[in-house]
Amino acid sequence: MSEKTPAITQATLVKKAAPKSDYKPADVSPQRRVQRSFAVRLWSVRHSRLLEWFYARFSDMFLLLHPLWKRIGYGRVEGPIKFVEKRVKGFMFDCRMCGQCVLSSTGMSCPMNCPKQLRNGPCGGVRANGNCEVEPDMPCVWVKAWEGSRNMAHGDKILDVQKPVDQSLRETSAWLRVTAQAAAAREAARNVPKPGAPA
Amino acid sequence: MIGRQPDENPAGIHLPLDPLPGHTSRGRLERVLRRGEFAVTTELNPPDSADPEDVYNRAKIFDGWVDAINAVDASGANCHMSSVGICALLTRMGYAPIMQIACRDRNRIAIQGDVLGGAAMGVANMLCLTGDGVQAGDQPGAKPVFDLDCMSLLETCRIMRDNGKFLSGRKLTTPPQLFLGAAINPFAPPIDFRPYRLGKKIAAGAQFVQSQYCFDVPMFRTYMQQVRDLGFTEKCFILCGVGPLASAKTAKWIRSNVPGIHIPDSIVKRLEGAQDQKKEGKQLCIDIINEVKEIPGVCGVHVMAYRQEEYVAEIVDESGVLKGRQPWKREIRRDDQLVADRLDHILHDEITETQVDMVKTAH
């Protein structure tokens, strides 16, 4: 499963052979370069219960506004909503706009920040201190997700098996998608004739 | 009469076995596990060459000691012969490979194709892994793919097998018959999530799991206790990963450089105190096997002896886990042997045979 060559790994050899110059980027990996500190992300995980509560209210509100969205046209509101969603979730969770938000099932820790983009739990490489295998100074996204989920009312959703990411939905608004789907489900439920009711 | 070994297709060693009720694959490993025998699996060190003999030579040292051989998929993100290639070679010779599929290098299109290809070549066991990050290997500049994760990969394979469909819903004309596996690491944080994660894997389709190197038996025991309480041992065969450590230095190096392998201080101390560290490492491995095989729910061991493959047979033998059973072994069949001898005789011995002589010798 894993290598056990003593002393020097192939990776160190490759790194040593790389051409030398004065410019050395300070970050560990490209992943890390697009991120700020982890403080806000970790705050969100610590307050996962509050955020869960807030999110529930928030999505109800969005659903209430469904007629409005429909009137204006989902296609037309997409732009502005996405603009807000990207900034807000980007700030709170370091969101990557995968377009199929699973924050409520992952303890409010965005799984797309995992360098392997795992959606179903931690890999086997998590370090003993709880940091990531790929980025030694980042707390493993899934260690945090587990902690966050333990605070939440519906935290056991973390045990559901998630479908693979649909890459074609990237950079779209998950808020609007969820709202439209919920509205459609509500519609469908309403159209089903009640058992016992006259046809 | 040709003496036949258990779990071998009489029509040819490279052919799949007869289907049995309740079995999802036509391979040897599933039969061994379902019969309740203590299974032994190991890992083949993949060659950096295009010579099939390299694979056969490396497989030969396990002959008669293991039930299945893992064909690793660029483990540690280092380039080697592909797992599909190794499996193609091994199945031809009748071995039971476990084809590892890592999500690091291929997307869902390539992986589903490989699953079909592997199954068509007679691979009965597939092990779904996430894979190490590219930063760990010899090509840190590679693009990490991670299109699926191990869980969705398991589910994809299960859907292909049970529903006869691709992930997209398109139909397969002949679905693959597979025994699906996954890896577990009970030794990495978040420790209390790990048992539930096994549950997730079982829900996604895992029928057997191989664990990461186990050096901390009490920790493994606690994990197994939790897993048993959750009822997972009835749904899944658990193989414990073990392996010899070459020296105390290697142990320390692994501990600080290979994420996910947990080696307690007591182990390092024991190795340091030994005269012959290599021998002690082997003994340690045997001791661990003897301890874990008694834990209820452990159905076998997975012996990983990277660059010490020659020890696998000794370790298995000395620990006595097989209890006298001999796993399938590649043997030349009597009829093939007869033909080979005869050919040898004709080609290499300087004789001119006439039919009259042949009739005479035959009588």
Ligand code: SF4
């Ligand atoms: S250690 Fe955690 S964050 Fe890092 S790759 Fe593994 S699961 Fe992802």
